[in-house]
Amino acid sequence: MRLVQTRxxxxxxxxxxxxxxxPPRIDLLRAGEVLGRARLAAAGAGQWAVxxxxxxxxxxxxVQTFVLADAETGARLCAFSLVAGLPVGDDIRGEIDLLRAxxxxxxxALRRALREGGDDGAAGAGG
Numbered sequence: 001m002r003l004v005q006t007r008x009x010x011x012x013x014x015x016x017x018x019x020x021x022x023p024p025r026i027d028l029l030r031a032g033e034v035l036g037r038a039r040l041a042a043a044g045a046g047q048w049a050v051x052x053x054x055x056x057x058x059x060x061x062x063v064q065t066f067v068l069a070d071a072e073t074g075a076r077l078c079a080f081s082l083v084a085g086l087p088v089g090d091d092i093r094g095e096i097d098l099l100r101a102x103x104x105x106x107x108x109a110l111r112r113a114l115r116e117g118g119d120d121g122a123a124g125a126g127g
Contacts, residue, residue, distance in 0.1 A: 011053060027071045
């Protein structure tokens with residue numbers, strides 16, 4: 001069984017579930033609280049279109065993470081996050097962007113050092 005997000009539009013999460021002939025009931029949760037039940041519609045052989053309304057009351061400043069889970073077993077099928085409001089100074093996305101930039105700088109410096117070291121080493125070994 002596999003659930004994949006296709007889009008979020010008009011306050012509704014949409015996805016495709018591959019689950020054979022008998023799909024599970026799917027709940028939308030946030031912080032362990034059931035917010036509602038997803039709607040399923042046949043979308044082909046063994047596939048189901050899934051739609052889950054995101055309650056407006058759950059949208060606040062910051063990052064909100066939602067989980068789609070099998071209502072019977074509680075098994076997590078998919079998760080998604082929504083970000084709203086003003087950016088936070090310690091926002092993890094900003095930290096990740098900064099780390100990526102630093103890694104790129106380190107890669108360039110390492111390549112340059114290896115290039116320069118390789119040239120010096122080759123000249124020193126031959127002479």
